[in-house]
Amino acid sequence: MTGWKSARIPALTRRLWIVLLVVAVCVLCVSPVIMLIAGAFRTSPPGLPGEWSTAPFLEAYADPATYSTFGSSVVLAVSTKLISTALAVYFCWVVARTTSPLRGLVTPIMLFVFAMPTLFFALSWGMLGNPDVGLLNKPFEALFGMSPINVNSWWGLIMVIALKSTASSYILLIGPFLALSRSLEEASFVSGASRMRTFFRINVPVLAPAITGILILGFVVGLSSLDAALIIGVPAGITVFPTHLFGHLYNSATPDYAQASALSLLLVAITVVLVWAQGRVLGKRQFTTVTGKAYQQEPWDIGPWRHVCVAAIVVYGLLAMVLPLAQLILGSLQPVFGLYGALTFDNYRELFAEPDIVSAFQATLTVSIVGGLIAMLLAVALQYVVRRHPGRLTRVITFATWLPWALPGIVLGLAMSWAYLSIPGLREIYGTVWILMIALIVTVTPIAGRVAEGAIVQLSHELEESARTSGATSLRALVGIVGRLILPSFISGWFVTALVISGSFDVPILMSTSTNRTIPVVVYELYTQGRTPLAAAAFCVLLAVVAVIAAVGLLYRRRMLKVRARSVSTGQSTR
Template sequence: MSKPFDRQLDRPTGPAPANRLRRIEPGMVLWLAVGAVLVFLVTCPLLRLASASLQDPQTGQLTLANYRDAYGSVRNLHALLNSLELGIGVALLSCVFGLPIAWANSRTDMPAKSFVRLLVLGAFVTPPYLSAISWILLAGPNSGWLNRAWMTLTGAGHGVFNIYSMPGLIVVVAATSYPYVFVFTNSALDLLSSEMEDAANILGAGIWRTAFRVTLPLVLPAILGGLIVTFLEAIALFGAPAMIALPARFHVASTQLWQFFDYPVRVEEAAAYCMPLLLITLLMVWLQRRLIRRKGFVAVTGKGGARRPIRLGRWRWVLLAHAVLVGAISVILPAVTLLQAAFTKAWARGLSLDNLTLGNFRYLLVEQTQAQQAIVNTLLYAAATAFASIALALMIAYMESRKLVRWSGALAYLCMTPFVIPGVVLAIGFYAAYAAPPLALYGTAMIVILAFTTRFLPIAYTSCAAGMLSIHPEMEEAVRILGGDRLTAIRKVLAPVLKRSLAGTWILVFIPAARELSVAIFLVGPNTRVISVMLFDLSEEGNFELLAALGVILLVVSVGIAALGWRMIGRDFMLRSH
């Protein structure tokens, strides 16, 4: 008696499965695939890194021996402490370099602002390892140009500068990191009106008291953001520390990680050693957000108020001198030194007509097949990274802004996760996840492009998400009413409207991808070397002339791409994606 009743209860009350499948948009398969790709790029390497740190390399069983081996060595602990010292020093010096320039550029009548912004852009596109090479030629003990000039002028028997030291390393890294402080602070200052500064002046506050008590506290979250980014960049760098710290006989965390990849490769121990870097990064980001939340900063007048430049009188020339001095340290002196070494037969002989040559460039561009391959690889990998990261970021930003799937917010969070992952940690995660069979991607172009795409995905997503907020969904609805699907709306509406913003994003991804070393040094093989890795190899050989020429080629490409963005999108294309 109960069987018919039971069968009636079991009968489905909603649409049949086939009908439900028909109701699913064809584009839904694409959204699911995009989510799967993002999880594959971001989550898998981190999970594999964590599991490898707890895995016995011989038996595969769970163990804490990797952590004991990684932190049982005093040398490894010193390297980690040196990284913290480097990060703190770079963050503070970057603030000293960049904060006055940002304030003067945005709020005052300092002259030559366009020239100053050009110097900042030059520092942004200069790779830290190229700056390190230049400063080795400038401030090497007793042989650098500055030391030789000092000995000639004073008659001293030794130079006064020593680049092979922790202070020397801090100056070199800060010289290429301070643009982050400038960009973050300048962007925030441009949004503030002058009303509160005017009120402070009416109450008797002078220029400097107003700046320190009113203006800068209002943009403190932006300043903290710049400091956090410079700190994280410094502790994750490999090239500049390898070129300066190793000859100085001290290690930082990134160079110590490189030691784990000497034969025999100790991936599990390297994974265990990576964990503090990841935890420190997460702690810094959490601290920044907590400080901002507790302070409760608010831009009172927003964009509506007027901004009037502060008249500094004679002080404007002091600020200009500071900006030019920072530009000389970060751009002018390194560029002149690099060019001199690139066009000479022997850089130690100085600048003379009989020492000038184009042979270094001819050798690299015509005769040296490895250099030619490295140049081609660099351009291809950087371009592929820019296209891939923008395509993925645009799709995720569209899914999140239009709430196409329930878990789109989690995907947006995953897009920003690589921001808090140091490059060396990400590289070792990719090595642990994809180097071994069945994928066996180590040394291939695929693993380099995938790692680069993951590394710079936050840049692309930030820009794409901001662009999505400026486009009303009604434009896409019009396309769908006329019979188009969401993919057609993206292709016909969103992409054309956002093309200038996407072009700027492409440039902002291409430039750091073309100069990336911290990730590439762990993942490239003999046939996939890029310019940054070849520069590092040449530095170990001591061939400064060829090294400088190859560095000039990389700079010409980077500056050319940046100049194209400046011309097509405007001088503020750097600021629009931050």
């Protein structure tokens, strides 16, 4: 009986900890969605007493602007996603299937464009395509006395979002492309099909799950794209659904949270329907491509067509990386935007002379570094529990942590405002940098979870069992064995999550006050105030800090990998 009790108590304790973890995750991740739904029927702002009413919901959907702006967003989302997915598929094919020169540059370019926050990417193109003083128009103005490029237009908005979205689509598609087997293509060639027909009749259908998933994700992101719409669309008089929703909250003297919440539910419903539709269409089909000994990955020699591939790589690199970065750096050195003859560092001096901007840098670094660390620690703990103790409760953890990721950024920021202003304890710290950190940790935990999952699934449970058999406690085995082995991946995930947090705009813009603004919020305010060179300088400083942190992290990770390889070789030589 005593033995049964001693064995039973640890099991009950472990289950209690899992229950507490589930409750905490639900409070942080699920409650915002519940409060968002409830907020659509409240007559008061978040955290204040009010009454239940359907009037805000009905008024939101009786407004003709709701449908006109939503139609504009559908056009924008469909056009940008079709273009970006087509470009991503093309570049993946170039990298994975051809011997084209410069194909090795594609992935680094895509990683840089992906890492560059959308707000700063849109800001750089807003400066590049300025019809009066933009870097692209200056040569034409000098030679022909005209400025043919105006990015503040429908075509400009579509182009900017498509260029940015191509990078994320490429990163998600390159893995499936590299895993494609040549056996299916060889069978198509033997049947007399050309390479073009083989590509569209074999490769594209086989990649249907990945491509449709990216199309669905991109469509939802396009519907809720706020950064580029504010920087490029608003000056051109283009109003889309996110800016219409944003106007209810940010540009209004009296924010209408109820109507904004009601409008947000439309985006949530569309996300759910699209994910369900993808499962219905593709759920019963087979897409096996990696088989046994016939599996091959040899690239194609495309002959003269390689020049077309090189041209595409160069053009995309110029438009998506070189020109935007050059414009931001050059703009940060101009005393007045567009004055190219007198460059100065005065903007950088002014940045560090303004206490509000310095405070924003401090808040951004704090939220990014500490928030990224906490997000990775939380992700490791959650993934460890999910992998080591599978069951219904742990499935709830997986669902809860991914739920906020399915919400558009501006919707998530609104949902968190509703939830955190209604939870005792969190309400008291609203308006501080800590509440912003909590919201951003919830936002990036799914990303951190993917990194942690990839590291933990590679570890056998036998390693911990051996440590405990040798007398180590569970905590010591977890830290000493699992912690050390996943440390390189942990550092990489920490950097990625910190990078995402530092460039986040949708959530901070809705939850920021004068005391907890981050650099993206400050940059947007500077740009809308006409202080464009100062906004560019702020981005360049943030970019320099990120570059230094990345360099230190890469050097440390490389050193750790060398130490591990040396220890492995020493052990082998000893045997």
